[in-house]
Amino acid sequence: MHIVLWICGVMLSIAGALAIIRLAKGPSILERVIATDVLLLIVSAALCIEMTVNRHIDNLIFVLLAAIVGFVGSVTVSRFVTDRRNA
Amino acid sequence: MWDTIIDVIAGTFMILGCMMSLAAGIGMLRFPDLLSRLHAATKPQVLGLLLLLSALALELRSWSVVPVLILAWLLQLLTAPISAHMVGRAGYRTRHLKRETLVTDELAAVVAAAGEREDHENVTKPSTDRTDFID
Amino acid sequence: MSQDQRLNDAKDEQGTPQHATLRQELPLLVGMMLVWGALWQDFAPGNLVFGLLISLLLVRVFRLPPVILSGRFNILRAIGFIGIFLWDVVRASFEVMYLAIFRGPRTTSAVVAVELRTESDLLVTFVGHVLTLVPGSYIVEVDRRTSTLYLHVLNVNSTQDAEKARAAVLKIEERLIRIMGTKEELAALATEKSSVSKEEG
Numbered sequence: 001m002h003i004v005l006w007i008c009g010v011m012l013s014i015a016g017a018l019a020i021i022r023l024a025k026g027p028s029i030l031e032r033v034i035a036t037d038v039l040l041l042i043v044s045a046a047l048c049i050e051m052t053v054n055r056h057i058d059n060l061i062f063v064l065l066a067a068i069v070g071f072v073g074s075v076t077v078s079r080f081v082t083d084r085r086n087a
Numbered sequence: 088m089w090d091t092i093i094d095v096i097a098g099t100f101m102i103l104g105c106m107m108s109l110a111a112g113i114g115m116l117r118f119p120d121l122l123s124r125l126h127a128a129t130k131p132q133v134l135g136l137l138l139l140l141s142a143l144a145l146e147l148r149s150w151s152v153v154p155v156l157i158l159a160w161l162l163q164l165l166t167a168p169i170s171a172h173m174v175g176r177a178g179y180r181t182r183h184l185k186r187e188t189l190v191t192d193e194l195a196a197v198v199a200a201a202g203e204r205e206d207h208e209n210v211t212k213p214s215t216d217r218t219d220f221i222d
Numbered sequence: 223m224s225q226d227q228r229l230n231d232a233k234d235e236q237g238t239p240q241h242a243t244l245r246q247e248l249p250l251l252v253g254m255m256l257v258w259g260a261l262w263q264d265f266a267p268g269n270l271v272f273g274l275l276i277s278l279l280l281v282r283v284f285r286l287p288p289v290i291l292s293g294r295f296n297i298l299r300a301i302g303f304i305g306i307f308l309w310d311v312v313r314a315s316f317e318v319m320y321l322a323i324f325r326g327p328r329t330t331s332a333v334v335a336v337e338l339r340t341e342s343d344l345l346v347t348f349v350g351h352v353l354t355l356v357p358g359s360y361i362v363e364v365d366r367r368t369s370t371l372y373l374h375v376l377n378v379n380s381t382q383d384a385e386k387a388r389a390a391v392l393k394i395e396e397r398l399i400r401i402m403g404t405k406e407e408l409a410a411l412a413t414e415k416s417s418v419s420k421e422e423g
Binding site for chain 1: 094097098101102104105106108109111112113115116121124125127128132135136139140142143146147152155156159162163166167169170173174176177178181
């Protein structure tokens with residue numbers, strides 16, 4: 001289990017770093033939004049792994065919250081982008 | 088004996104789930120334009136979360152958490168396509184795409200026709216069709 | 223599509239807004255009740271009844287236009303469909319992973335228009351949802367009047383690939399019609415099949 005934990009940690013760290021690079025590079029706000037979405041999902045993946053290793057489900061609500069925040073965020077921003085164009 | 092088998096399965100699921108996150112990260116960086124990057128962002132994650140939640144259920148070895156885990160996954164299933172559609176639509180409309188990566192674009196003609204119709208309807212209105220405002 | 227549009231569509235000829243009847247809302251109510259049970263991790267009858275009462279209250283307070291169901295639901299085919307769906311999700315996820323790692327910036331894609339057979343909003347939504355979750359495709363735009371979906375499909379290298387993607391979409395629609403389409407749609411599907419087999423034979 002210890003090895004699995006290390007592998008998962010390394011993979012998630014790399015994934016997070018890649019998402020942050022995209023977040024910094026852009027080039028447009030929409031790209032940043034989906035990068036944030038990916039970052040949130042990586043965080044929820046990390047929460048899931050923590051729950052699995054320590055055998056509890058206390059973090060499940062944070063996983064749900066991350067999904068909702070990502071959803072509301074990306075929908076709001078994409079509405080805003082289209083509205084600016086049509087205004 | 089059974090404990091070890093379940094642990095091994097859960098471990099495999101965890102590694103695969105993390106691989107999906109990693110794929111999303113790599114895709115975000117390597118795909119050529121916004122519309123392709125969206126694929127990397129939405130799709131592997133759905134499976135990734137399913138695998139991680141199944142690993143969780145396996146490690147807890149309890150059936151009572153399964154409904155709430157399914158609920159968490161269903162929420163993801165419901166919201167992921169909507170946000171993908173909204174971002175994709177906004178991206179297409181504000182032309183955040185590289186034409187050269189598209190083999191065919193059957194929407195372009197429709198959008199052009201709609202735009203022309205709009206132009207005829209309000210000729211006096213100055214064009215607000217700027218696409219470079221948000222970069 | 224704005225909410226006003228949906229509410230306008232739900233009006234009848236006289237222009238009085240239509241509300242869903244209890245029968246039409248039954249699947250929604252049962253679903254909400256099960257969510258309540260799952261959240262409490264307690265499926266005892268008392269808890270479920272309380273959940274049902276809360277869902278009834280919510281449905282009464284926040285009125286929505288009715289979702290028109292066809293009245294049929296083939297549960298066996300639905301289970302089969304879930305299996306196929308999960309398999310597709312797994313396959314598509316690995317495909318996207320492969321493309322991200324080995325193809326990267328050279329990946330080409332296409333925007334493909336697919337005209338669906340059905341006219342029901344619910345089915346169009348379902349097809350769109352399944353498509354966005356499954357193989358390298360998602361919806362860029364929907365034309366509701368003609369039930370046309372405009373998809374962005376990943377890894378399309380030629381027009382043949384685009385045709386293949388179109389056929390896959392129609393296949394998914396066919397499966398969904400067989401699960402929950404109306405009788406008319408099923409009949410249309412049957413005539414279409416027989417004409418195709420005559421052409422081939």
